[in-house]
Amino acid sequence: xxxxxxPTEMTATEGAIVQINCTYQTSGFxxxxxxxxxxxxxxxxxxxxxxxxxxxxxxxxxxxxRSKGYSYLLLKELQMKDSASYLCAVRGSGNTPLVFGKGTxxxxxx
Amino acid sequence: xxxxxxxxxxxxxxxxxxVFLECVQDMDHENMFWYRQDPGLGLRLIYFxxxxxxxxxxxxxEGYSVSREKKERFSLILESASTNQTSxxxxxxxxxxxxxxxxxxxxxxxxxx
Numbered sequence: 001x002x003x004x005x006x007p008t009e010m011t012a013t014e015g016a017i018v019q020i021n022c023t024y025q026t027s028g029f030x031x032x033x034x035x036x037x038x039x040x041x042x043x044x045x046x047x048x049x050x051x052x053x054x055x056x057x058x059x060x061x062x063x064x065x066r067s068k069g070y071s072y073l074l075l076k077e078l079q080m081k082d083s084a085s086y087l088c089a090v091r092g093s094g095n096t097p098l099v100f101g102k103g104t105x106x107x108x109x110x
Numbered sequence: 111x112x113x114x115x116x117x118x119x120x121x122x123x124x125x126x127x128x129v130f131l132e133c134v135q136d137m138d139h140e141n142m143f144w145y146r147q148d149p150g151l152g153l154r155l156i157y158f159x160x161x162x163x164x165x166x167x168x169x170x171x172e173g174y175s176v177s178r179e180k181k182e183r184f185s186l187i188l189e190s191a192s193t194n195q196t197s198x199x200x201x202x203x204x205x206x207x208x209x210x211x212x213x214x215x216x217x218x219x220x221x222x223x
Contacts, residue, residue, distance in 0.1 A: 033211065042200060042214035043153075087153065089212075097143060097168065098212060102152035 002026045004101035006088050011107045012078055020073045020086050020104045028093020034062050034073045035087040037103065043087055047073070075106075083108045113137070114215035116201055122221045129188040131218050133201030141204045142184035143212065144168075144176060146197040153200065159184055191222045 004024045012018040031050040035043035049055055049064035061074040085103040117132035143158040155168030157176040165176050177185045198219050202212040
């Protein structure tokens, strides 16, 4: 079976750092994706990890440990516009579709 | 820029009606997907297609069918709409065999009365 877990909700303060965790159990592994989704809008791609380690892209970084089935998304210098849902998705083996977690709703407060 | 478009942003239909949701992508992607998104349940895969005239069932295909007559267009069909199909429907596309990143359309919020 395939299972992806992430916290349902998080709250953080403007200017702070927040880490959103994702654990997964899938049949095979061929990459992990993070998407951002603002309310009422479509998900947009943030990051992709296929090898262990940290990928940095501006204020956003994503980390992967394949042996632990674990990833996190790190958001630095939080801004109000970062209030959104963050979706973790895993690509299994072969040509299988992405499997999405239920998403973490992040609220950034002043 | 990849663009995925969906025929309607909002749609209201009556129980029993046949409903067509259209999705078009302009980047020559092989793979196309239909999801529905509901609060607390996340994105759930309904159907997907890796090629013209090809379709595969996702996790929740019951009550739905699809059509892919042209590479750029992937249609979702509700043969007889029911109230439990009220949801946000999202189409996505991605290139090639290894899929890569999926690009999403803006979504169609369907209400079935």
